[in-house]
Amino acid sequence: MAIRxxxxxxxxxxxxxxxxxxxxxxxxxxxxxxxxxxxxxNSQIDEMEDNKKYYQDxxxxxxxxxxxxxxxxxxxxxxxxxxxxxxxxxxxxxxxxEGEVKDTVNKLVPN
Numbered sequence: 001m002a003i004r005x006x007x008x009x010x011x012x013x014x015x016x017x018x019x020x021x022x023x024x025x026x027x028x029x030x031x032x033x034x035x036x037x038x039x040x041x042n043s044q045i046d047e048m049e050d051n052k053k054y055y056q057d058x059x060x061x062x063x064x065x066x067x068x069x070x071x072x073x074x075x076x077x078x079x080x081x082x083x084x085x086x087x088x089x090x091x092x093x094x095x096x097x098e099g100e101v102k103d104t105v106n107k108l109v110p111n
Contacts (some may be wrong), residue, residue, distance in 0.1 A: 003009055011017060014031040028035045068074045086092045 031037075069078060084092055084094060
């Protein structure tokens with residue numbers, strides 16, 4: 001029995017099936033507006049929207065910090081915590097514990 005006599009070969013060699021398969025491959029992978037390109041672009045859009053949300057949150061936190069730092073007492077508190085500044089008559093002892101993460105901005109901004 002020859003390959004040309006089999007049923008699947010006759011089906012695949014049909015010109016309508018060939019054109020349809022070519023069209024499907026073209027639309028999925030080769031076209032400028034292909035399914036693959038759309039998936040890549042959508043994932044980039046999602047990533048950028050996440051970045052946008054993160055940066056907007058950071059801007060809001062910074063704006064709160066700026067509003068707090070307009071008060072001279074808060075400026076002094078920030079300088080003491082962040083830069084370990086002191087008055088002339090004071091001594092400062094810095095105690096750091098293992099595994100402790102310092103986040104002075106969150107201390108300044110009340111939740």
